[in-house]
Amino acid sequence: MKELEGNPGKRPLPRNEPRPQLPVKRPRGMGRGQRAYWDQHAPELERLRILTGLDVPAMRLMAEHYTFALEAARILGEEGLIVEGRDGPKKHPAWQALRDASGMYLRLAAEFGMTPSARTRLQLPPEVEQLSLADLLFEAANGGEASE
Template sequence: MKSIEQHKADGTYRKDRHKNKIDQSGFRVNEIPGCEDLPERAQDFFTELAALQIKSGQLTEVDIPALKILATSYSDYFDAVETLDIEGLIVGDDSPKLHPMNQVKKDAREFIFKLLREFGMTPTSRTRIISTDNIPQTAEEDDLTKLRKR
């Protein structure tokens, strides 16, 4: 679903349709939020992702919990990789089977990419994001509106 800002940028904003939508521009985050409750690796990743999202003008207060979950999943993925490096892919002598951390690694990787897409951090998902930096604040500032009045 498009934000109000995206509708305005696309020229599809209609006051009668979009008046009940919440404009999230007031919820924008301008500095990296605290993440001391996360594991150390997750803190580093969270800080990096938050900085990227803030720079692009996309991070809002309501995104922070999901971003923390993404960072934690990232940490879980690398914990699983390290465990597999140490313990090997196969466990059990009598009846060998795949190490359970293989599934943890696979699930974490899938979840990470799902959330990366949600945050517009993959090449294809990024094409759907419109920067809010150049969105006119009023209809009078919009060149297309001026052209239509001629």
């Protein structure tokens, strides 16, 4: 996570920190819209090493809030922004649902670097270099100096 957020303390980051290698599976029980959202965004987040198995609940919530916001927007599009209440015209209840779901979605999306401002703060780790056994042995024998 430090690699993504930066290193304000300027302390050396561990180089051999374990990194999850298992593919992240979409959780069961998601609706069609949520599955579509997951299938569209999860592979890219996983490729960037932002999404891990630990993030599945947050990613699922993000997909849920996204689909809630879309549904509220659909309802508003069909029924309009104003409905008739007991005391006369009032704001449609779906308006507040749209605001709440959109706000929560944006907060979660920022956690995954999925908003423009969040991306400016992300520092993606460099691609992991695959060294051969000979290079690893040479590096170990020469105090960390890799062969060219």
